[in-house]
Amino acid sequence: MPEEPPVRGAISVKFPVRTARLDLRPHREDDLDDLLRFHSDPEVVRYIPWPVRDLEQTRAALQVKIARGTEARPGEWLMLAIELRETGSVIGEVLLRWADEGNRQGELGFALAREHQGQGLAAEAAQAVLRVGFQDLDLHRITAVCVAENTASARLLYRLGFLQEAHLRESAFFKGRWADQLLFGLLEEEWRAGEAPATTSPSSTADRAEIVELVGTFFRAFTSGDGAHGRIAQLHERFLPQAVVVRTCGEEPAVLGVDQFLAPRERLLSDGSLVDFQEWPVQGRLEIFGDVAHWFGSYTKVGIQAGARVDGAGMKSLQLVRTGAGWRISAAAWDDERDDLSVRGAAAGLPRWG
Numbered sequence: 152m153p154e155e156p157p158v159r160g161a162i163s164v165k166f167p168v169r170t171a172r173l174d175l176r177p178h179r180e181d182d183l184d185d186l187l188r189f190h191s192d193p194e195v196v197r198y199i200p201w202p203v204r205d206l207e208q209t210r211a212a213l214q215v216k217i218a219r220g221t222e223a224r225p226g227e228w229l230m231l232a233i234e235l236r237e238t239g240s241v242i243g244e245v246l247l248r249w250a251d252e253g254n255r256q257g258e259l260g261f262a263l264a265r266e267h268q269g270q271g272l273a274a275e276a277a278q279a280v281l282r283v284g285f286q287d288l289d290l291h292r293i294t295a296v297c298v299a300e301n302t303a304s305a306r307l308l309y310r311l312g313f314l315q316e317a318h319l320r321e322s323a324f325f326k327g328r329w330a331d332q333l334l335f336g337l338l339e340e341e342w343r344a345g346e347a348p349a350t351t352s353p354s355s356t357a358d359r360a361e362i363v364e365l366v367g368t369f370f371r372a373f374t375s376g377d378g379a380h381g382r383i384a385q386l387h388e389r390f391l392p393q394a395v396v397v398r399t400c401g402e403e404p405a406v407l408g409v410d411q412f413l414a415p416r417e418r419l420l421s422d423g424s425l426v427d428f429q430e431w432p433v434q435g436r437l438e439i440f441g442d443v444a445h446w447f448g449s450y451t452k453v454g455i456q457a458g459a460r461v462d463g464a465g466m467k468s469l470q471l472v473r474t475g476a477g478w479r480i481s482a483a484a485w486d487d488e489r490d491d492l493s494v495r496g497a498a499a500g501l502p503r504w505g
């Protein structure tokens with residue numbers, strides 16, 4: 152039998168935990184007004200167990216947060232204020248529960264005021280607190296649970312490198328109804344692989360930056376709703392006109408030209424049949440030599456079709472060449488996860504992308 156790890160009790164964390172734009176720190180009495188702004192917002196609390204809070208309820212919640220903000224203790228949540236350094240105001244909170252000391256398990260939570268969402272700030276705060284979990288607390292696995300319709304939260308977790316481990320049917324009585332929840336998990340070794348800097352053969356930083364932007368254009372193009380036509384047109388320009396796109400997915404390869412590939416997807420993304428759909432790279436590696444380059448990585452897609460959540464994951468290979476007008480995609484190929492094929496193994500050695 153393995154020996155039980157020693158019991159470590161409470162661990163002090165050095166505050167503030169600084170990121171590029173944020174300071175994560177314990178809450179203070181004078182955070183009340185900032186907290187009230189997002190605790191009283193029905194959109195922010197839609198998928199979290201809190202009610203829409205008034206001033207008194209927020210004041211009571213703040214007292215709990217102040218008490219839980221100084222050190223990590225087994226079995227408890229460490230609740231940190233997310234302060235935007237530029238303004239000094241608290242724009243959200245990030246939480247880490249030291250769930251199980253013996254098994255070195257933790258749990259992550261987050262919430263951000265509405266006007267600060269969509270800028271990568273939640274990801275920045277979560278990455279910093281994952282570092283606290285895996286480095287300071289020496290955790291082995293960190294989980295996160297979200298209501299199945301909370302696509303913003305699921306997208307953030309995928310971006311952080313988490314894998315969906317379970318879909319829990321009606322596992323919570325939530326705001327007056329039974330809700331399905333998604334359980335996500337991130338292992339220490341996966342987190343460490345994601346922290347490693349991406350390796351490339353010698354090439355200029357400018358080439359790398361241009362191709363990183365091109366890979367972003369590729370994935371962003373597959374976003375439903377307003378602006379879909381523009382995003383697809385942007386991607387169209389970044390293909391060589393003669394490029395081939397190959398879909399395998401367990402069948403005979405389907406070899407498509409650029410228009411054949413993009414036109415049906417543009418329809419689907421813009422005519423309302425697919426809503427709230429996004430696709431994004433999760434892990435990946437870029438290799439550049441002279442005028443040729445290759446991006447190979449995993450991706451995830453999430454959306455709602457006919458009222459039901461659709462999701463998937465796979466690996467894509469993008470071949471790129473330098474032209475007089477800049478880097479262009481000369482070929483793309485992809486395969487998707489299925490019963491006997493998992494992205495998890497294939498992407499294990501790849502660093503987190505973006």
Ligand SMILES: CC(C)(COP(=O)(O)OP(=O)(O)OC[C@H]1O[C@@H](n2cnc3c(N)ncnc32)[C@H](O)[C@@H]1OP(=O)(O)O)[C@@H](O)C(=O)NCCC(=O)NCCS
Pocket residue numbers: 194195196198199260261262263264267268269270271272273274275296297298301303304306307310429
């Ligand atoms: C879940 C929640 C924290 C996610 O916040 P978010 O702002 O969407 O997440 P991020 O900080 O990762 O931002 C990512 C978005 O910013 C965009 N972005 C802009 N600049 C960026 C940058 N420099 N870096 C990264 N992303 C950037 C990304 O494209 C992405 O947009 P998308 O959501 O349209 O894909 C937020 O929706 C929230 O607070 N919800 C309410 C509370 C809640 O439900 N909490 C979770 C309970 S489980």
